[in-house]
Amino acid sequence: MPFPHTTGGWGRRRLLGVALGAGLAPLGAGSAAARPREEDPGLSLGLRVAAVAASQIGVPYAWGGGDRLGPSLGFCDEENGYLNGQCLGESTIGFDCSGLSLHCWYRASGGAVELGHYTVAQFHRSAPVDRSGLLPGDLLFFSRPDAPLHHVGLWAGDGAMIHAERTGTLVARVENVLDLPRWAGEFAGARRPLPLDR
DSSP states (O other): OOOOOOOTTOOOOOHHHHHHHHTSOOOOTTSTTTSOOTTOHHHHHHHHHHHHHHHTTTOBBOTTOOBTTBOEEOOOOSSSSEETTEEOGGGOEEBOHHHHHHHHHHHHTTTSOOOOSSHHHHHHTSEEEOGGGOOTTOEEEEEETTEEEEEEEEEEETTEEEEOOSTTOBOEEETTGGGSHHHHHHEEEEEESSOOOO
């Protein structure tokens, strides 16, 4: 059952943002991630999610940016969207962490999985996954005492995560993410947006 879409007040878009999101090339029929694997539909969907995430590497981070269609104009609030005192959110078309995961799951599932644009909502609208059972596309959540569930990334397989980290960065792939002290120390668990058939 799809989850209701919530924008959390981040519905502002520019035509360019729509064009960027709509202009993303569909997954090629010849790619390994695009080929269905009848023996494991959950893995097949997860591979498509990871492939969509990989196609966004290099897109700028924009606080509040990203939706079902792709990158969108971000914004600044009291604390977020700034770099060195300058508001970049209002002039950057891109993704924040939850905008990236929302887009990847929506696009890879053909619209069947629609996550909210808020890390905590995505955590609560998904099923827990043991670290030993991670599949590509699973959501990785991170927490600190001063910022519970402050970040979400997408498991790419082979120990890697694809994520949109913070203002001034680009969507990137982090290798061996759960072995790195910074990320391992903040890891709050993994979740899967739909109970996938195994």
